[in-house]
Amino acid sequence: MQYTLKKSLGQHFLKDESVCKRILSALQETRFQQLVEVGPGGGALTKYLLPIPAIDFIAVELDHEKVVFLETTYPHIKGKIIEKSILDIEAPFEGSFTVVGNFPYNISSQILFKVLEWKEQVPVMIGMFQKEVAQRIVSQPGTKVYGILSVLVQAFYEVEYLFDVPPESFTPPPKVMSGVIRLTRKVNPIVVKSEKALTILVKAAFNQRRKMLRNAVKGLFDEEILHDEIFNKRAEQLSIQQFAALTFTMR
Numbered sequence: 001m002q003y004t005l006k007k008s009l010g011q012h013f014l015k016d017e018s019v020c021k022r023i024l025s026a027l028q029e030t031r032f033q034q035l036v037e038v039g040p041g042g043g044a045l046t047k048y049l050l051p052i053p054a055i056d057f058i059a060v061e062l063d064h065e066k067v068v069f070l071e072t073t074y075p076h077i078k079g080k081i082i083e084k085s086i087l088d089i090e091a092p093f094e095g096s097f098t099v100v101g102n103f104p105y106n107i108s109s110q111i112l113f114k115v116l117e118w119k120e121q122v123p124v125m126i127g128m129f130q131k132e133v134a135q136r137i138v139s140q141p142g143t144k145v146y147g148i149l150s151v152l153v154q155a156f157y158e159v160e161y162l163f164d165v166p167p168e169s170f171t172p173p174p175k176v177m178s179g180v181i182r183l184t185r186k187v188n189p190i191v192v193k194s195e196k197a198l199t200i201l202v203k204a205a206f207n208q209r210r211k212m213l214r215n216a217v218k219g220l221f222d223e224e225i226l227h228d229e230i231f232n233k234r235a236e237q238l239s240i241q242q243f244a245a246l247t248f249t250m251r
Contacts, residue, residue: 034093062085156190204217
C-alpha cells in the first residue's frame, strides 16, 4: 500500500534506519511505561517503538490516509492511534508518559508548548526539529538565537542537542538540516511568580529584543522598579534565573 505526501501538513517522512535506531537508543536511556509518538507518518520510527516490551503505546496522527497505512502495515497498532492533531487533544495517558516524534515542522514550536502544558506528566521528550529551531531551544544567554523558546523550555527542562539529521534521511528531503533534542524535566524547576507571568514577560522582552529591556517591558512594571540596572540590558543578556526573579516584581 502506498501513501501520498501532504505538504500542507509539513510532512517529511524519515527513511534512514540508522537515525531511527539512534532515537530508539536515546529513548531507552530512561525508563518509561507509557509512550506517545507524535506524527508517525509512514511508520519508520513506529516499527522500532511498537516492539518495546512492557509499555503502553499511543500514536497521534492527524492524516487519515497514514492511519489506514499504519494499521495495514503494523496490525499491532490497531486501537493505539488517536486520529487528531496533537494540538487538539487532552493528555493521552493518565500519569506520566514520554513523548517522541519526528515533529511536523510547521507546528513543531506549538508541539513544544503543548508538552510544556503537560510537563507535570512528561518527564522526557525526544523530538526531531528543523535544526534552527532545535538550536533555539537549547541556546544559552548572550547568543543571537536565544529567545522565547529557550527561556520557557529551559525554565522547566534540561535540554540536550543529540545529533544532526541531514536532508537525505527524509522523503521528500527538506531544504534544511534537522536536529534531534532531548528534554528532561528538571528536578528543581525555576521558581516563578506564575508561569503566566513568566510567559508574558519573556514574550514582551524578546518581541522587541533590540531594545533595552526597560523600553520593551515598561508596561509590566512600576516606574521605580524600572530604575534597576538589570533593565539596562537587552533580553538576550538575561539568564533564565534573572527572568524568573523579575516575575516577582511585576505588577
